[in-house]
Amino acid sequence: MNFFRTSFDLQASSKPRNIAVLAVLTIVCAWMAGCAGCNPEPVPMGMNPTQGPETGGTTVQITGEKFDMKNGVTVTFGGQNAQSVTVPSETQITAVTPGGTAGQSVTVVVTNNGKPEVPVTLSQQFTYTDATPPTVTMNTPTDGTVFSEYEDSLNVMNSVSVSFSEPIDSNSVAVDVAVTKTEDSMSEPMDGTLSGTVTGSGDSVTFTSDMPMRAGRMYTVTVSGAADMAGNVLENSHSFSFSITSPEALYKYHVQEEDIQEENGEAALKRIAARPEIFDNPEMWERLVAANQDAYIFDRTKLRVGQLLIIPRGRAWGDK
Structure with missing residues (x-):
């Protein structure tokens, strides 16, 4: 029992x-x-915006489900960690992009820190845009150039060119050319500007003046407003100067074909008087007439190529 x-x-x-x-x-x-x-895989569904500057700093909103609010979330852009990540809810992530390469589209990966072995890639990519303004890399002529050899003192050159660090919109470029007379010029000091047009393609532009650049002048070129294809604008204007020395004063001159090819008579005499080696002043053409009118072959209405003209100078003619 x-x-x-x-x-x-x-x-x-x-x-x-x-x-x-x-x-x-x-x-x-x-x-x-x-x-x-408890540690689910994230389910990212969308991202906005999908592009931003190459410098980084774009705030991106990622929407989806099952984002890890307890342990946090890691977000990478092209393999680089976001600058900062916050998880305000299980359906939203706020991430700030790192820097990247302009024009490059990169994958965006979301990983719940509670389940690091399962990264999830978004279907959208993030594209880095150009945020760097262009800079001037070269100008022709170079700053400080002095031209002393040329064939025609009234038409030494008529264009300058500028190159940039990247392709630019030539229509955005402004070129201003200030003109002053050099110390060796025979005429009175003057200040003026030279008008012209800007053309170009790729990373360079050319300014072509409406009037030829002549001897006895200094030209100061200022470039501004240049914008690249992304709209970034040259931060600071770029300036350079060059000069063309005045030739030695002549006391005799043989009429050139270019002096009379457009128009003879008074117009031709003004063109000759405007030459830096003559008077550097077209309004002094009458002095040529006064000095040469006694020559039997002189006809003020019809000059000939090769015709010899006396160039009057000295105090008797009012020179200092």
């Missing part, structure tokens, strides 16, 4: 323990089953 009672008592006392163990196991299994979603 004692044996059976003891066995019965043991069986009866073990039932509560078994029930307790089963209860604990049930709770653990339920917790493990439920915690399969």
